Amino acid sequence: MEPIIETCDLTRRFGKLTAVDHLNLTISRGEIFGLVGPDGSGKTTTLRMLCGLVDPDEGTARVAGHDVAREPQQVKDKIGYMAQRFGLYLDLSVEENMNFYADLFGIIGSARMELKTRLMRMTRMEPYRNRQAGQLSGGMKQKLALMCTLLHRPQILFLDEPTNGVDPVSRRDFWAILYELLKEGITILMATAYLDEAERCNRVGLMHRGRLIRCNAPEVLKHEAGADNLEGVFVETVRAAEKLES
Ligand SMILES: Nc1ncnc2c1ncn2[C@@H]1O[C@H](COP(=O)(O)OP(=O)(O)O)[C@@H](O)[C@H]1O
Numbered sequence: 001m002e003p004i005i006e007t008c009d010l011t012r013r014f015g016k017l018t019a020v021d022h023l024n025l026t027i028s029r030g031e032i033f034g035l036v037g038p039d040g041s042g043k044t045t046t047l048r049m050l051c052g053l054v055d056p057d058e059g060t061a062r063v064a065g066h067d068v069a070r071e072p073q074q075v076k077d078k079i080g081y082m083a084q085r086f087g088l089y090l091d092l093s094v095e096e097n098m099n100f101y102a103d104l105f106g107i108i109g110s111a112r113m114e115l116k117t118r119l120m121r122m123t124r125m126e127p128y129r130n131r132q133a134g135q136l137s138g139g140m141k142q143k144l145a146l147m148c149t150l151l152h153r154p155q156i157l158f159l160d161e162p163t164n165g166v167d168p169v170s171r172r173d174f175w176a177i178l179y180e181l182l183k184e185g186i187t188i189l190m191a192t193a194y195l196d197e198a199e200r201c202n203r204v205g206l207m208h209r210g211r212l213i214r215c216n217a218p219e220v221l222k223h224e225a226g227a228d229n230l231e232g233v234f235v236e237t238v239r240a241a242e243k244l245e246s
């Protein structure tokens with residue numbers, strides 16, 4: 001499998017704190033990879049470094065065939081990043097938000113029309129195209145944020161806790177959309193705090209204090225730890241890591 005994301009000892013410090021500590025990660029084209037870990041474990045900083053938004057202190061990252069430090073623009077052209085707090089304009093309608101991002105990404109004319117129609121159909125947001133973003137449910141806001149991100153036509157999608165605080169039904173809808181995108185060949189790297197969600201990924205990386213302490217397919221992780229679910233794996237692994245550190 002061809003790697004589309006590759007990091008080598010990627011490290012970022014904030015003062016004395018090492019937010020991401022010598023991260024080595026390889027993700028293949030077409031994968032959906034879940035980065036899991038408690039708050040503060042370094043998930044967002046990892047995503048931001050891979051998107052060229054934060055510079056590493058050490059190490060390198062290659063994304064979509066480009067070195068992120070040397071060719072940040074080429075990387076940015078090929079990716080979509082949906083931040084934990086994605087910038088929607090709450091006083092604008094669904095469609096106006098989409099037009100704003102389409103302008104930003106230079107998607108014009110018939111290409112814009114086609115893409116907007118396709119995205120609204122895929123997310124079943126057509127009936128809400130004229131609704132103000134501020135009047136949408138949490139789940140629909142996240143779908144709109146995803147649509148805006150997809151207007152960039154990314155090869156790789158970086159999602160930072162995209163279903164945080166979203167109700168279970170909308171979460172299921174959101175996942176149905178992600179599987180559609182995977183079928184189209186998009187690669188997805190998502191940070192999530194939901195372990196049941198991580199279980200739906202091809203592979204999962206467990207982060208703890210900036211380090212990747214486990215990385216494998218959910219089935220393999222469960223088998224290795226003799227656990228029924230990822231929660232068991234996670235608790236076991238974190239306990240073992242903390243024992244080593246103390
Ligand atoms: N801009 C920043 N300045 C100082 N500390 C930061 C900054 N961004 C992140 N951190 C710290 O780095 C650590 C990892 O944060 P983050 O990557 O946001 O983790 P997560 O997304 O897993 O919650 C945390 O301790 C956080 O407080």
Ligand SMILES: [Mg+2]
Nearest residue numbers: 043044084160
């Ligand atoms: Mg975060």
